[in-house]
Amino acid sequence: MFEAIAFYLFAFLTISMFYIAVTTSQALYALSALAAGMIFISAFFFILGADFLGAVQIVVYSGAVMALYAFGMMFFDTTREIKEKQGNKAIVLGLSILSAILVGAIVAAPIVGNNIEALYPMVEGAGNTQEVGMVLFTKYLVPFEVAAVMLLVAMIAGIVLAGKKMDLSLTLMSEAEILMMKEEDKNKKALS
Amino acid sequence: MEIGLNHYLVLSTILFAIGLVGVMRRKNLLMLFFATEILLNSVNISFAAISHYYGDLTGQMFAFFVIAIAASEVAVGLGLLIVWHKKHNNIDLDSMSTMRG
Incomplete structure (x- = not known):
């Protein structure tokens, strides 16, 4: 009973938040609605007994990804209507x-998958985090390491792409220096 | 009333459709990224639901890797977007049609 109430409540909240994120013309509203929707999605993970996944969802999406988007939005003109x-x-x-x-295929999918057997069944008497650790560090160790390398590559790529000219500060430079820098940029563009 | 696997799959479909609409109708690249996040999250819900109802942990593992890929996609994508914005001073999708055949 409580599961049903929680499911419908969070389904309504998630759908409305994502609908706002997709339809609004204000970038800031879209960002806040998306962050709220991410947190509501973690509620489904908690209902489904995937506690560790829910915690990771909150930490990674609402913490890291949303902070990164908010940081990126400082570079763009977000006050302008989209x-x-x-x-x-x-x-x-x-x-x-x-x-x-898609709806037809998804509703029909459990009928096809009726005789599926669990490849890595849930362990009796272990918490979700323990189970996840047992499977992740035995059967999925190689993908785990590859994902770590991929994140490292993405981090270095992000630093290299966004960090150009970060050592210069326009607020600390005098007018003449800024004009000189602009002239240099123009010359570079004309040459290339 | 019992909440079954179909409930979660239908919810995931609705969210995926919302994300698909967002991808198709947005012009601003930042908003396009938001819609991509919605798509990835809707898939994560169905992974977790299938993992729960079949008693198998593989679904949760895949959800973890999807989250990792989403995080790295955001890092690289935002870096590219900042470079583009510095060069052309806008992030509209229509301004990126220089490779049109």
């Missing part, structure tokens, strides 16, 4: 057909 594409009839039709096929 322009939308003109509605294309063919795309809308194609998308609705695709969504309908």
Whole structure:
């Protein structure tokens, strides 16, 4: 009973938050709605008994990803209203057909998968975090290490891409220095 | 009333459709990234639900790797976006059609 109430409440909240994130024309509203939706999604993980996944969802999405987006938005002009594409009839039709096929396939999927046996069944008498550790560090050790290397590569790529000219500060430079820097940039662009 | 696997799958489909609509109709690249996050999250819900109802931990493992990929995608994508914004002073999708055939 309580599971049903919690499911419907959080389903309504998540859908409305993501709907706002997709339709609003203010970047700041979209960011806040997305962060709220991420936290509500972690509630489903807690209902489903995947405690560790829910905690990771809150830490990674609401903590890291949203902070990164908020940091990135400082670079862009977010006060400006976001322009939308003109509605294309063919795309809308194609998308609705695709969504309908998706709904049909997803509802039919458990019928096909009736005789599936668990490959790594849940361990009796162990908490979710313990189970996750037991499977992650035995069967999925290589993907885990590869994911770690991928995150390292992404971190270095982010630093290299976004960190250009970070050692210069426009507020600490005099007007003449800024003008000189702009001239240099123009010359560089003209050459290349 | 019992909440079954189908409930979670339908919810995941609805969220995926919302994300798909966002990907198709947004012009601003930052908003496009937000819609991508919605797509990845809706898939995570169905992974966790299947993992719970079949008593198998593989679904949760896949959800972890999806989260890791989403985090690195954001790091690299935002870096590229900042470079583009410094060069052209806008992040509209229509301004990136230089490779159109």
